[in-house]
Amino acid sequence: MKAVCIYSYGGPGVLVYEDAPRPHPGPGEVLIRVHAAGINPVDWKIREGHLKEMLHHTLPLVLGWDVSGVVETVGSGVLRMHVNDEVFSRPDVTRDGCYAEFVTIRESEVALKPKSIDHVHAAALPLAGLTAWQSLFEAGSLVAGQRVLIHGAAGGVGTLAVQLAKAKGAHVIGTASGHNRAFLRELGVDQFVDYTTERFEEVVEPVDLVFDTIGGETQDRSWIVLKPGGILVSIVSQPTVEVAESHGVRQAFVFTQPNAAQLAEIAKLVDAGKLRAIVEKVLPLAEARQAQELSEKGHTRGKIVLKVGDSTGKPA
Numbered sequence: 001m002k003a004v005c006i007y008s009y010g011g012p013g014v015l016v017y018e019d020a021p022r023p024h025p026g027p028g029e030v031l032i033r034v035h036a037a038g039i040n041p042v043d044w045k046i047r048e049g050h051l052k053e054m055l056h057h058t059l060p061l062v063l064g065w066d067v068s069g070v071v072e073t074v075g076s077g078v079l080r081m082h083v084n085d086e087v088f089s090r091p092d093v094t095r096d097g098c099y100a101e102f103v104t105i106r107e108s109e110v111a112l113k114p115k116s117i118d119h120v121h122a123a124a125l126p127l128a129g130l131t132a133w134q135s136l137f138e139a140g141s142l143v144a145g146q147r148v149l150i151h152g153a154a155g156g157v158g159t160l161a162v163q164l165a166k167a168k169g170a171h172v173i174g175t176a177s178g179h180n181r182a183f184l185r186e187l188g189v190d191q192f193v194d195y196t197t198e199r200f201e202e203v204v205e206p207v208d209l210v211f212d213t214i215g216g217e218t219q220d221r222s223w224i225v226l227k228p229g230g231i232l233v234s235i236v237s238q239p240t241v242e243v244a245e246s247h248g249v250r251q252a253f254v255f256t257q258p259n260a261a262q263l264a265e266i267a268k269l270v271d272a273g274k275l276r277a278i279v280e281k282v283l284p285l286a287e288a289r290q291a292q293e294l295s296e297k298g299h300t301r302g303k304i305v306l307k308v309g310d311s312t313g314k315p316a
């Protein structure tokens with residue numbers, strides 16, 4: 001099969017598009033014929049070696065932990081998934097990923113993909129969708145009627161967080177640069193803040209939850225917009241407990257975990273027309289390097305997705 005691997009950590013030049021052995025599903029695993037693989041910032045962060053102390057990968061490593069495809073074969077003990085099921089997943093990031101024509105994934109990390117969308121759009125959902133879900137609803141305990149400030153609202157995670165928060169019945173404030181204003185208002189943002197011309201802490205009334213997908217000074221300036229007892233949830237850098245306490249608020253850091261049950265909920269929302277995947281660009285698997293270079297610029301609207309051919313090289 002074709003796959004995109006790294007043999008060493010480094011810049012985009014370490015990505016190698018090559019022939020690789022087709023994996024075999026072990027007990028409890030499914031072999032998925034990949035139709036599309038989503039790009040996420042964690043892909044190039046891992047490529048650059050930023051997470052090597054945490055994830056202990058063995059190289060060579062296939063990158064990419066967002067997939068939509070079709071179950072090709074199943075390993076022993078697999079009960080829930082069947083050959084030809086159309087599925088999507090955010091698999092375990094410590095294992096080989098999905099920039100490949102085939103990938104093996106634990107059955108417990110796989111769900112049926114939304115029926116109403118194609119594989120390219122389904123591959124844009126798992127990692128960012130689970131991140132938004134676990135941050136807003138698990139760490140943040142967001143409920144209807146609350147106010148939430150979402151930093152990076154136009155990004156892969158942000159676009160899904162905005163829609164999930166709206167579907168929950170929250171009042172949503174989103175930050176992005178001015179060219180995303182009309183897009184985000186249409187997506188459901190109640191108040192838009194252009195971070196290039198306004199300071200959000202000067203224009204946003206107190207909120208129950210800040211969802212930080214940006215970090216740095218954006219996180220530092222976020223404490224004062226929280227109501228007493230509110231919570232800042234970051235997916236970028238661990239907020240400081242002492243700083244949170246000094247503001248009378250709470251903090252949490254989320255590192256997204258695979259979760260098939262939550263993926264099934266996400267699929268239901270998509271099929272009910274309450275959640276849509278925003279895909280800005282589709283590239284072939286062989287262009288993974290260009291896809292990562294684009295992602296690394298930090299201004300993707302929604303997602304970049306790799307479309308993956310079948311094992312004969314034909315388009316999926």
Ligand SMILES: NC(=O)c1ccc[n+]([C@@H]2O[C@H](COP(=O)([O-])OP(=O)(O)OC[C@H]3O[C@@H](n4cnc5c(N)ncnc54)[C@H](OP(=O)(O)O)[C@@H]3O)[C@@H](O)[C@H]2O)c1
Nearest residue numbers: 041131152154155156157176177235254255256298299300
């Ligand atoms: N902890 C975890 O498990 C986890 C999971 C997923 C993602 N993450 C991390 O979370 C971050 C976001 O991920 P992502 O996939 O959403 O990234 P992304 O799609 O690359 O985000 C791009 C978006 O960020 C916006 N942006 C850039 N600077 C901004 C600023 N100062 N204020 C507001 N918006 C700004 C851009 O909007 P404009 O073009 O308008 O500037 C763009 O739409 C990444 O660092 C990623 O590694 C962590």
